[in-house]
Amino acid sequence: MVPLRQETKHLMFLGLDSSTQSLSALVIDPAAGITVAEASVNFGSDLPQYGSPSGFIPVGKHGEVHADPMMWLEALDMLLAKLSEKMDLGQVTAIAGSGQQHGSVYLNSNFSEALSGLGSAEGLRSAFSGVFSRKTSPIWMDTSTGEECVEITAEMNGSEEVCSRSGSIAVERFTGPQIRRFSKADPEGYAKTSEIHLVSSFIATVLAGKSIPIDYGDGAGMNLMNLRELDWDEGLLKATAEGLSERLPALSSCLSSQGTVSSYFVKKYGFSPDCAVCPFTGDNPASLVGMGATSPGQIVISLGTSDTFFAAMPEPKTDPQGFGHVFGNPAGGFMSLICFRNGSLAREALRDELGVGWDAFDTGSLEETLGSAGKNLTLPFYGAEITPRFDFNSPVTDFSEEVTSALRIRSLLEGQFLNMKLHSAWMGVAPERIRLTGGAAQNDGIAQLVADVFQAPVERLEVANSAALGAALIAATAGGGEFVGLQEIFCKSTPGSLLMPNTDLAGNYSTALVEFEKLLGKTTNA
Ligand code: XUL
Helix, strand or coil: CCCCEECCEECEEEEEEECCCEEEEEEEECCCCEEEEEEEEEHHHHCHHHCCCCCCCCCCHHHCCEECHHHHHHHHHHHHHHHHHHCCHHHEEEEEEEECCCCEEEECCHHHHHHHCHHHCCCHHHHCCCCECCCCEECCCCCCCHHHHHHHHHHCCCHHHHHHHHCCCCCCCCHHHHHHHHHHHCHHHHHCCCEEEEHHHHHHHHHHCCCCCEEHHHHHHHCCEECCCCEECHHHHHHHCCCCHHHCCCEECCCCCCCECCHHHHHHHCCCCCCEECCCEEHHHHHHHHCCCCCCCEEEEEECCCEEEEEEECCCCCCCCCCCEEEECCCCCEEEEEEECCCHHHHHHHHHHHCCCHHHHCHHHHHHCHHHCCCCEEECCCCCEECCEECCCCCEEECCCCCCHHHHHHHHHHHHHHHHHHHHHHHCCCCCEEEEECHHHHCHHHHHHHHHHHCCCEEEECCCCHHHHHHHHHHHHHCCCCHHHHHHHHCCECCCCCECCCHHHHHHHHHHHHHHHHHHHHHHCC
């Protein structure tokens, strides 16, 4: 561990996370091994004037989901005001951050002037009024770009080419297809656009008062960056929109600090003029850091509304079926991200259908059906799924035993984790340890089932905001620390939370995996 101290002064690092619903901050003192301060602004409740109770403008047309970038700026002023009441921000050595991935901000030629004049501004809202060439920003929930995905894919001669270059097939929520849609729907607006930023690089740019590069982690979520070259891909840029290369900032690692904080933040919130600003990354790459999983073999499963599976990968291997994505790993190398839409939604649907409580999903109940492990199959989808891409409308079952509520619960959970195992096999990474997070992770029964299906130990972490923590750890690493030592301090598993796999069930689950794949094939090809 590099001593993060200068003479008698402890160095402090600020991590920001601009997520869909809120902007949060977390400051760490690595030498003391503590979180010094935390603050958060909720877009819906703290900034109701934007009419975005969940962080985006409701009822968009044709699958459009947009947010007002001005809301993110006002939130930044609010957040730093709150944080400066809790600590002296002059102690912060470096700032790093993360943002919801894929969302984009469109800026006109007034933007660079607004940035250079920021030092004398009174507030971010007034400083940046008149800089947007597109009033609102499409975010990751937007599904309006199906046609553009088809066009980009055709121009590139197929999905395989798009995937092998960018790490993902053309995906509706990704930035490239979003840019293409804007350039077609509003050519004048696109012509007036001089710079396009991601949510992450936009906030970093405002903090630094100058254009800050997009980092490799977040840049990989655009369908525009060449994974092997870590540079913009000429072919993809051309297939997306005319004149795109002159509108994009440079690419860089999030560990290379890019200047210091703008004098606006020095005057208004007391930051030191020497406080460094690093390029911001995506929330998933930052979470990989915050979950202590930047080395291959450590897998993170987040059980939320949607379930996500992510893990570090040394090589930019891509998913031949096109379901998984490859992003940059802030520690170097790459990471996978696979998203399963039927996460908590499916668990809740079964709970409600059976009229039971969560205790029916916990250790006691699941132990009663241990003898049936892997014997009854469920394709665990209550609605359209993206991994695999199929319009399911209810679960498909193949039970070898008499159907009971307890067996349906076991079989649904097993189906969710068999589906994850099946669709992450392309990574070729054997899980040495799984770090489980998200609401359902606290349930010991569910956590044990993950350990059994994957035949790997499962740990839970104390970290509540893994993206903001990850960002703070990135700032500390850029400032002279190193990930491994920092993660040992800040990403500890909850004492007593380690669960070992039941090795007697290894055979049951390898047979179940084969049968699950057959049932899935039969259903989706029917
Ligand atoms: C990842 C994705 C989301 C966003 C919002 O591909 O779309 O996880 O990053 O958190």
